Amino acid sequence: MSTEQGMRLRADAQRNRDQIIAAAKRAFLHGGTDQPMEEIARLAGVGIGTLYRRFPDREALVRAVAQDNFGALADEARAALAEEETSWDALVRLLGRSTDLRLSLRLSLLSPAAWHAIHDDPEIVRHRTEILELLDEIVRGAQAEGALRADVGTGDIAVLGSLLLRPGPGRDEMLARAMAVILDGLRAAPGTALPGHAVGLQDMITSLKT
Amino acid sequence: MSTEQGMRLRADAQRNRDQIIAAAKRAFLHGGTDQPMEEIARLAGVGIGTLYRRFPDREALVRAVAQDNFGALADEARAALAEEETSWDALVRLLGRSTDLRLSLRLSLLSPAAWHAIHDDPEIVRHRTEILELLDEIVRGAQAEGALRADVGTGDIAVLGSLLLRPGPGRDEMLARAMAVILDGLRAAPGTALPGHAVGLQDMITSLKT
DNA sequence: TGGAAGTGGATGAAACGCTTCCGGTTAAAT
DNA sequence: ATTTAACCGGAAGCGTTTCATCCACTTCCA
Structure with missing residues (x-):
């Protein structure tokens, strides 16, 4: 679940990352992978900026x-x-x-x-x-x-x-x-x-x- | 196939209408109903204007x-x-x-x-x-x-x-x-x-x- | 052959989504 | 407690996509 390259994330960052993946799973399952990034951020309860810092695209x-x-x-x-x-x-x-x-x-x-x-x-x-x-x-x-x-x-x-x-x-x-x-x-x-x-x-x- | 309200279409118009429906069928079948209107017109071999006159939206x-x-x-x-x-x-x-x-x-x-x-x-x-x-x-x-x-x-x-x-x-x-x-x-x-x-x-x- | 019906695509408007950026916040090390 | 580096959120700018209109030109048919 937290397989990352090198750097260990700060606790809140790791939590947000997990929430984003969970939200993306739900969103993709429901509407396919071209669901708006903003919608995924909303579902995850984080800002759009947070999502983009963790996943560049x-x-x-x-x-x-x-x-x-x-x-x-x-x-x-x-x-x-x-x-x-x-x-x-x-x-x-x-x-x-x-x-x-x-x-x-x-x-x-x-x-x-x-x-x-x-x-x-x-x-x-x-x-x-x-x-x-x-x-x-x-x-x-x-x-x-x-x-x-x-x-x-x-x-x-x-x-x-x-x-x-x-x-x-x-x-x-x-x-x-x-x-x-x-x-x-x-x-x-x-x-x-x-x-x-x-x-x-x-x-x-x-x-x-x- | 040509069930229309009242007015009878001119021959070429009717032909275009049929081509549009056929093209829309193909497009919808392949990519769903939110395929761009322009793409449907292209498939039908007609201009976008023609499509919009026949089907307002x-x-x-x-x-x-x-x-x-x-x-x-x-x-x-x-x-x-x-x-x-x-x-x-x-x-x-x-x-x-x-x-x-x-x-x-x-x-x-x-x-x-x-x-x-x-x-x-x-x-x-x-x-x-x-x-x-x-x-x-x-x-x-x-x-x-x-x-x-x-x-x-x-x-x-x-x-x-x-x-x-x-x-x-x-x-x-x-x-x-x-x-x-x-x-x-x-x-x-x-x-x-x-x-x-x-x-x-x-x-x-x-x-x-x- | 006159003219009504039809055509097509350039065009402007609008919506949409992507991505950046930065002032403010928070975790964690000291 | 203090410091600071990492992190956060979301407003704003940008490019793209699609819609829908409009009008000069063409085609059909009486």
Whole structure:
């Protein structure tokens, strides 16, 4: 949360920095990364000057939020894998409960402005790679358990996850039902063959770079 | 397509009007309803002045596009119901192939600016109601056929459809696979009970008004 | 062919967001 | 308690973007 280069911030400055990131998370989640800087400052309860001293421009802020968020998501994926009984449960947990996942998707997919900030930063790329590898492990595990149908790949799961997590309307209860339907579709014993071939981890990574 | 109040337009004017609406559809589909008016004019191959004479402000343009589009979607739903062998097939056709559906969703869900334009216009509301009623008929039909699981409602289908059609990344082939998974989840013989209760037509209409 | 209808883009106005700057404030070291 | 370097807030300036109008020119059609 406070990974900074060198200098240690004064207590109030550190507090403000955290508040700014938290506010930016909320703002980005709600309205995308081109939300006015002033609005983010307002949400954080700090002046616009404070925001700009800490983050010289929008890209720096986006990058900081992305670091924070992809890191949290990697933690969550690791926790799901470690704590859940089965890989299938880990998958369900990851698809269903993750706010961090939601924001990460917005960041990586929905905002052209955020693209560079994210793809240029090695730490973020590392986190993203780890996340995908963990997801891959979970997917393979769930298939080995016989819980997850064998003809889907990690990329397919990522796509389905992204569908559930995109911003939009629909109350949570409705989304929970939609997820249950999707999970039924993901269980072993497919009704029909899927078109094309499974989208694997590598395909997904490749497609992210496009 | 040319439903106008009273005056009949000159041939070239009518042509331009159609081109503007077509361009606006493309622009809105790609970038949302707050795309610059000038960009729409450029896409349509007309001057900005022409656009403004025909549609005094953005709201008028949005309304015209929405009328056109919801009408087309209603036609498509009617055609699906009439032409497909089974209601299940009609459902698949509607969920899978509809660009009009995609744009309608963008219009009705994604753009705060468009909200008023759409909800104030009785013709659009009428179309939307008809669309939902047709969907309801298709859903009930597919359930009567035993093809669609009985514990989902029209609202559930609408939610799942909206998931598939929201803007976002993912190549079409990937989305086709995602849809196939969802369809497997929708077939009869559910794996597990869905949480909550089925979201019916009325629930959906109510939720649209919020 | 007359003239009403239509066209397009230059243009001014206005809104918006970015960023700087500096007088005042506060944390923390002594 | 005093000092001071770090920090704060937000007013103000600037550049950009978009809206919406207007009018000299063009096109359609009776």
